[in-house]
Amino acid sequence: MQRYHAMEALFRDTSLIAEASRHADWRMRYAAALAMAQHPDPRWLPLLARMLEIEAQRPLYMQPPARFSRGTGDTRMAEQIGPIDVFFDADYDDATLDAWRCRGRVRQAVLFAIAAIGHADDALLDVLHGYIFDPHEDFTVKAASARALGMIGDQRSIPALREAQAFDEWCTNREASKALQRMQV
Amino acid sequence: MHPILIDDIDQLRQRILASDAHDDRLRELWTLVKGSAQSAPFDFPWFTPFVALITRDPRDIANAAEVLRRYVGKLDSMYFSPGLQFHFWCFAFPHAKWCLYFQWLCTLGAFSDDEAQVLAAQLIEYHFVNFLYGLRTKPEPECVDNQALSLALSTTLVGYLFAQAPHHSAMAEIMRDEGLRRLPGIIGDMPPSGYSGEGSSYMDCVNGPAIPLAIELLQRITGQTDLLHRQLTPNGATPYSVLLMVAREWMPGGLLLPWDNYGYQFGVRAPLAYAARMTGEPLFADILQHECIWSYDIGTGWAYDDLVWTLIWWPAQLYTSDTPVSRSWYEPDIGGALVSTARHYYAMQMWDDSTPVVPTRAHVNPNAVLFNGYGVPLSADGSPTPQGTARFRFADTVRRVTFFTMGQEDEYNYGDGCGGAHSIMIVDGWEGLRMQTDAPQHATTSADLLHHTMVCDVAPTYQERWPDIVRMQRRTTLCADRFFIIEDVCVATQPHQWTTRFLVRPSFVAQPHGAKISTPEGVTLHLIPLLAEAPMYCEAVTGHPAKPDAACGIVDFVTEGTHHHQLTLAWIATTRRRGAAIRQLAAVADDADVLTLATARPLLAQSALRLDMRLPAHMEAAVPTVKRWWYYTSVAKPHDAAWLQLPLGMMNPQLWLDGVAIDLTPWAVSGELIAPHVPITAARDAVDTLEIVLCVDVPISHYEGGGDGTIGLNGGLWWVHPCAEETVVSWQLQTDQVHIQSSERTYVVPYHRAR
Numbered sequence: 001m002q003r004y005h006a007m008e009a010l011f012r013d014t015s016l017i018a019e020a021s022r023h024a025d026w027r028m029r030y031a032a033a034l035a036m037a038q039h040p041d042p043r044w045l046p047l048l049a050r051m052l053e054i055e056a057q058r059p060l061y062m063q064p065p066a067r068f069s070r071g072t073g074d075t076r077m078a079e080q081i082g083p084i085d086v087f088f089d090a091d092y093d094d095a096t097l098d099a100w101r102c103r104g105r106v107r108q109a110v111l112f113a114i115a116a117i118g119h120a121d122d123a124l125l126d127v128l129h130g131y132i133f134d135p136h137e138d139f140t141v142k143a144a145s146a147r148a149l150g151m152i153g154d155q156r157s158i159p160a161l162r163e164a165q166a167f168d169e170w171c172t173n174r175e176a177s178k179a180l181q182r183m184q185v
Numbered sequence: 186m187h188p189i190l191i192d193d194i195d196q197l198r199q200r201i202l203a204s205d206a207h208d209d210r211l212r213e214l215w216t217l218v219k220g221s222a223q224s225a226p227f228d229f230p231w232f233t234p235f236v237a238l239i240t241r242d243p244r245d246i247a248n249a250a251e252v253l254r255r256y257v258g259k260l261d262s263m264y265f266s267p268g269l270q271f272h273f274w275c276f277a278f279p280h281a282k283w284c285l286y287f288q289w290l291c292t293l294g295a296f297s298d299d300e301a302q303v304l305a306a307q308l309i310e311y312h313f314v315n316f317l318y319g320l321r322t323k324p325e326p327e328c329v330d331n332q333a334l335s336l337a338l339s340t341t342l343v344g345y346l347f348a349q350a351p352h353h354s355a356m357a358e359i360m361r362d363e364g365l366r367r368l369p370g371i372i373g374d375m376p377p378s379g380y381s382g383e384g385s386s387y388m389d390c391v392n393g394p395a396i397p398l399a400i401e402l403l404q405r406i407t408g409q410t411d412l413l414h415r416q417l418t419p420n421g422a423t424p425y426s427v428l429l430m431v432a433r434e435w436m437p438g439g440l441l442l443p444w445d446n447y448g449y450q451f452g453v454r455a456p457l458a459y460a461a462r463m464t465g466e467p468l469f470a471d472i473l474q475h476e477c478i479w480s481y482d483i484g485t486g487w488a489y490d491d492l493v494w495t496l497i498w499w500p501a502q503l504y505t506s507d508t509p510v511s512r513s514w515y516e517p518d519i520g521g522a523l524v525s526t527a528r529h530y531y532a533m534q535m536w537d538d539s540t541p542v543v544p545t546r547a548h549v550n551p552n553a554v555l556f557n558g559y560g561v562p563l564s565a566d567g568s569p570t571p572q573g574t575a576r577f578r579f580a581d582t583v584r585r586v587t588f589f590t591m592g593q594e595d596e597y598n599y600g601d602g603c604g605g606a607h608s609i610m611i612v613d614g615w616e617g618l619r620m621q622t623d624a625p626q627h628a629t630t631s632a633d634l635l636h637h638t639m640v641c642d643v644a645p646t647y648q649e650r651w652p653d654i655v656r657m658q659r660r661t662t663l664c665a666d667r668f669f670i671i672e673d674v675c676v677a678t679q680p681h682q683w684t685t686r687f688l689v690r691p692s693f694v695a696q697p698h699g700a701k702i703s704t705p706e707g708v709t710l711h712l713i714p715l716l717a718e719a720p721m722y723c724e725a726v727t728g729h730p731a732k733p734d735a736a737c738g739i740v741d742f743v744t745e746g747t748h749h750h751q752l753t754l755a756w757i758a759t760t761r762r763r764g765a766a767i768r769q770l771a772a773v774a775d776d777a778d779v780l781t782l783a784t785a786r787p788l789l790a791q792s793a794l795r796l797d798m799r800l801p802a803h804m805e806a807a808v809p810t811v812k813r814w815w816y817y818t819s820v821a822k823p824h825d826a827a828w829l830q831l832p833l834g835m836m837n838p839q840l841w842l843d844g845v846a847i848d849l850t851p852w853a854v855s856g857e858l859i860a861p862h863v864p865i866t867a868a869r870d871a872v873d874t875l876e877i878v879l880c881v882d883v884p885i886s887h888y889e890g891g892g893d894g895t896i897g898l899n900g901g902l903w904w905v906h907p908c909a910e911e912t913v914v915s916w917q918l919q920t921d922q923v924h925i926q927s928s929e930r931t932y933v934v935p936y937h938r939a940r
Binding site for chain 2: 001004007008011027030034038066068071074075079080081085086088097100103112135140143144147169174175
């Protein structure tokens, strides 16, 4: 309940956003990025860059396949009610498990905030390009990165957007095509 | 506080509770839903909150509250599933339903204020971090499909529920506004036909059920009325057109069109009930009354609550028509169906767009035709068995993806989505026919339903590879309310090999002319070329499509040159007629799964319970929800009865006729969709009575179909008799008419060949 109320507060009081962007709980950081997108302002950019640095330190995509007490982890578990327990091949610490829960959620929220602002410095641009070229990155992040690059409109993003356009996943290649179109390439 | 999305809960309760006094479908449905929820509340959890809402019984309310707690209890584990992480739309829609059911339960005082606050916080936060994230992944505005619709609808609904008192959540307000911004456009940008191009599965299980909820929700939020018939974007679909297309996917006999990826399946009912209620149109009532399978349970929007919403939206009156409702239809960008008056003869011709490059879902089926006779499917379409088949696996149709998995690589063959796996015209033997660019796929189309004919030229689909092709036209005509003529005209400036292909159900029957199949249900389809006899090739394929037979036959008529003109007579007939029903079988529950034929017999002889086997026992009568049931009867055998029609959808059936075990494995797959006809062997022809013992399992939870739909036995037991098949004896194609002499009569029908 405490976290829920803290997340709620971010959308009522912008003065809380900066601290939340550095919060230990990724859900708070996710909400902070959404709150920034609600009030787009270039002054958020250093905080957003810092949020991406935090994410870069986390093992977001290292999860091994899990076993479940019922179901196999696929979409058919959507219709189930609980209890459903999850098991891994080894014990993992809470920070690791929390990174696996999060995956690209904070990154996507940050990218949407950057898109709303429409600016990025060179270092941030490099990070965004990196998401597209990283074969291990989730498509949710690749698509958001392509979208943000289109909003920023820097011609140096064209190779990355071409790469995204050729990616065999519809949301990503669609956002890349739109970004290139927006940049009149 | 009123339960949201229910117009008048007092009136609904009164109507449903009063149904106990009537002998109608509403009572039957309520008995089924209530019985399931009360006897097994955690195995039928999607029924439990609604039953609590109607009965207000403290025990039902307590069970429903516990179901909700268990749902919230599973949420954290789902983070570690590829399902939630990569297919978030599948989890968003059911999450929104549980949020709605939470609100319903709060109106019943199912939770203390403190517990309600904690549960609400968990439900809101989960949607915010998972499904708002999912919705934003979908490109706007061009992503228009079941996934985007699920995400937008669920986000709007959850936002609407929790933005208001007592929660006043800011995160909910964001979700409501984001969902509301996108939802009308996603519905409105569906094609004017209402067909999303995703096949019956997603049209019926997601888009159809989402539309009524979306309309009701949008009307409540915006204060608008009559959104059902309003175009939500210029030139796009109305919500009504989506529901109409859902209805049009039903074929005679109750199966949905097998077009696109998922093949034959049963349909859901709530969208039809809503459409019948809101429009009063007889088409919807007709399907509800004559085609629906009520023991069928499948996730609608990944939630097993189709029957709940069917009850909520069941019309006060089912409007019927004095004349049979025409089931023929035509949509200029999709295709159409021609159906005889008595619905014995059905053909659909389709030219809906396929997915370019990788046609996994919207298959390449330009001008494909599908036949159905006497309520039985005759054509083969869909996707192969899970084991796969090499028949439609081509060197360039294998796709490997990693973006839906956690570190693994998944391999898909999309060859079964290409042209060759469909009843189309094939050029130069290229079965891998598919588009590489997002370009128009058909040219002119027209139909004259008064004269039962439709035509389409799909040359653009072929011109991408063969620019010299000028015309690829197919016309389907229902003649004399009795037979079909499929006329193909292909024209190119360079010579090609042309193949008119039909994919049909097993099995072939030897014929001097053309190709003929006879299905296990005794319905025949005879394909006869009416012009010159083109070389014909028949092939039996194992493993494609998965249902109903895990097999099919391919019939190819092949010519070469710059022109191809083929007229194919499609003659459908039956060799059997259904006789009397066998009712009032003695029944015994085998709750410990211990009975054998020997030990069951004396119990059956003593049992006073009599059932008709039209539905699983617990849906047919007030009996416990037990998995295994035994049935017995000894009945006078009508003269010349040659088969027993068993209920369809039986799980693990065992049958003894006069004490002799009958092998039911031939119907192991098809029996899920089509009622088996079991021959009564010659040895039993002489006897006057027949002793029938059936042992069959029924589903005792929503989940026994593994996500592909759970069906309990359905349709009862019937005698089936042989009948004289009306066969084609001779034919003659004259300048302006076709002359068919059958074994029963002469048909002379005007027919003007294409020029």
